[in-house]
Amino acid sequence: MVTSKSNPGVTAKSNPGVTAKSNPGDADKQHIQEITLMIRLPVKVKNLISILQAAGFEAFAVGGCVRDSLLGREPNDWDLCTSATPDEMESVFNNFRVIETGLQHGTLTVLMDGEAFEITTYRIDGEYSDGRRPDEVTFTSKIEDDLARRDFTINAMAYNDTAGLVDPFGGQSDLACGLLRCVGEPAQRFTEDSLRILRCIRFASQLDYVTENSTADAMYECLPLLKRVAVERIRTEFDKLLCGPAASGVLREHREIIADFIPEIRPMFDLDQKNDYHIYDVWEHTLHVLQHIPADPKLRLAAFFHDIGKPSTMTVTDEDWGHFYGHEATGAGITNSVMRRLKYDNETREDVIAVIDAHKIVFQQTQRHARRCLAKLGEPRLRMLIELELADVKSQNPAFTGGRAENILAFNDLVDEVLAGQQCFSMKDLAVSGRDLMDAGIPQGPEIGRILKILLEQVIEGKLPNERQALMESIKILRQS
Ligand code: ATP
Ligand code: MG
Numbered sequence: 001m002v003t004s005k006s007n008p009g010v011t012a013k014s015n016p017g018v019t020a021k022s023n024p025g026d027a028d029k030q031h032i033q034e035i036t037l038m039i040r041l042p043v044k045v046k047n048l049i050s051i052l053q054a055a056g057f058e059a060f061a062v063g064g065c066v067r068d069s070l071l072g073r074e075p076n077d078w079d080l081c082t083s084a085t086p087d088e089m090e091s092v093f094n095n096f097r098v099i100e101t102g103l104q105h106g107t108l109t110v111l112m113d114g115e116a117f118e119i120t121t122y123r124i125d126g127e128y129s130d131g132r133r134p135d136e137v138t139f140t141s142k143i144e145d146d147l148a149r150r151d152f153t154i155n156a157m158a159y160n161d162t163a164g165l166v167d168p169f170g171g172q173s174d175l176a177c178g179l180l181r182c183v184g185e186p187a188q189r190f191t192e193d194s195l196r197i198l199r200c201i202r203f204a205s206q207l208d209y210v211t212e213n214s215t216a217d218a219m220y221e222c223l224p225l226l227k228r229v230a231v232e233r234i235r236t237e238f239d240k241l242l243c244g245p246a247a248s249g250v251l252r253e254h255r256e257i258i259a260d261f262i263p264e265i266r267p268m269f270d271l272d273q274k275n276d277y278h279i280y281d282v283w284e285h286t287l288h289v290l291q292h293i294p295a296d297p298k299l300r301l302a303a304f305f306h307d308i309g310k311p312s313t314m315t316v317t318d319e320d321w322g323h324f325y326g327h328e329a330t331g332a333g334i335t336n337s338v339m340r341r342l343k344y345d346n347e348t349r350e351d352v353i354a355v356i357d358a359h360k361i362v363f364q365q366t367q368r369h370a371r372r373c374l375a376k377l378g379e380p381r382l383r384m385l386i387e388l389e390l391a392d393v394k395s396q397n398p399a400f401t402g403g404r405a406e407n408i409l410a411f412n413d414l415v416d417e418v419l420a421g422q423q424c425f426s427m428k429d430l431a432v433s434g435r436d437l438m439d440a441g442i443p444q445g446p447e448i449g450r451i452l453k454i455l456l457e458q459v460i461e462g463k464l465p466n467e468r469q470a471l472m473e474s475i476k477i478l479r480q481s
Pocket of ligand 2: 076
């Protein structure tokens with residue numbers, strides 16, 4: 001929630017639908033000064049703007065960085081726009097290192113003291129015949145034209161220290177109200193580029209904003225067009241949405257938008273679990289787990305998908321009691337195919353499905369079990385699993401979860417102890433190696449692996465000390481068996 005005290009740029013978010021006031025006066029002058037204080041352009045950005053201005057062009061910081069500054073947040077990056085054409089930019093920056101990859105769309109990347117800044121010529125986007133990108137772009141000399149092509153009012157503001165804030169669509173007022181509103185006619189804007197539907201709900205999740213009514217209606221009207229958008233672009237927005245502080249609420253409200261590109265979640269909706277351990281249906285439980293897990297992309301993905309195997313594995317006893325035998329492995333399989341379709345990188349996909357597959361493990365309060373879990377999953381995945389289990393417990397029927405969260409935390413401490421004590425839980429920690437076995441006369445081949453595996457199991461189980469002599473002794477016995 002933004003307040004006027006902490007954010008001179010915006011006033012408290014309270015009244016969706018209000019519009020900006022229009023009578024300039026002393027109060028507005030004061031307001032402009034406050035905004036100038038609010039948006040502190042980094043020195044390099046000031047320099048880039050000054051260089052363009054000195055060459056006779058206009059230049060502004062624009063989009064996300066202006067929005068974030070007005071919210072008192074640190075911008076991810078600083079994008080600039082200018083009245084200079086790409087050719088003019090190239091000659092203005094001919095003493096700088098530049099990257100020309102986006103040049104036909106008007107974007108030049110300028111490297112200033114090792115930092116990259118995108119500077120884009122003011123432009124008007126042409127027709128969007130494919131619902132993804134404009135067929136052609138036209139350069140323009142008016143900043144307002146450039147702002148008009150941007151998606152939401154809060155993203156359609158520009159700023160420099162000489163002109164102040166340029167806000168032709170009431171972005172500042174919508175920031176103050178916590179409102180997402182399309183620039184222009186919503187259905188037309190979502191038809192041009194249907195990724196904006198996902199951008200809208202990801203900003204709703206990141207900023208905890210509501211969507212203005214006609215924008216929300218148009219999102220659903222245009223939803224069938226989403227299938228034309230490249231999965232990579234969808235995935236990027238989905239990840240940002242999942243990591244937003246308001247992700248659960250947005251997923252609750254807009255589950256049909258998500259189900260449009262992940263229809264596998266639909267059977268979870270409203271599915272009564274029919275047992276006393278749960279007070280929520282499967283989807284609602286999932287949303288609670290998501291809310292309780294840290295905002296890390298892999299953890300949020302694991303939470304989102306962790307019970308996706310429940311609908312297809314559900315069985316109900318004669319006493320009307322629901323079971324979900326094997327839902328973890330089934331869920332890992334479904335998640336694998338969804339994440340492949342959305343082209344997640346292998347590391348993310350494999351970590352997420354390993355954790356979902358493992359969420360049946362019941363942690364036992366012994367170092368031995370900690371070693372076993374470390375051997376099975378490795379530390380990073382085990383820590384993920386611990387987070388998932390914690391969030392899962394917090395989202396179940398509190399009448400049955402007494403002490404479980406404490407047990408999970410105690411198990412986490414045991415994992416710490418095993419690691420701190422450099423205890424052995426993997427082949428590389430074992431006090432003997434394949435080389436030692438060969439020196440003891442075992443020929444190179446599968447026998448070496450077999451023996452090392454047994455030794456490791458025995459060390460993990462605490463049946464053998466991880467000491468060279470003891471291990472070499474038992475090799476003799478193992479060879480005979
Ligand atoms: P983030 O903080 O995630 O970077 P952002 O708003 O800066 O958010 P970007 O994707 O970096 O998002 O885009 C920069 C700006 O370009 C946006 O603020 C918006 O003005 C404009 N923009 C980006 N994508 C679109 C789009 N699909 N349609 C219209 N305008 C867009
Ligand atoms: Mg950005």
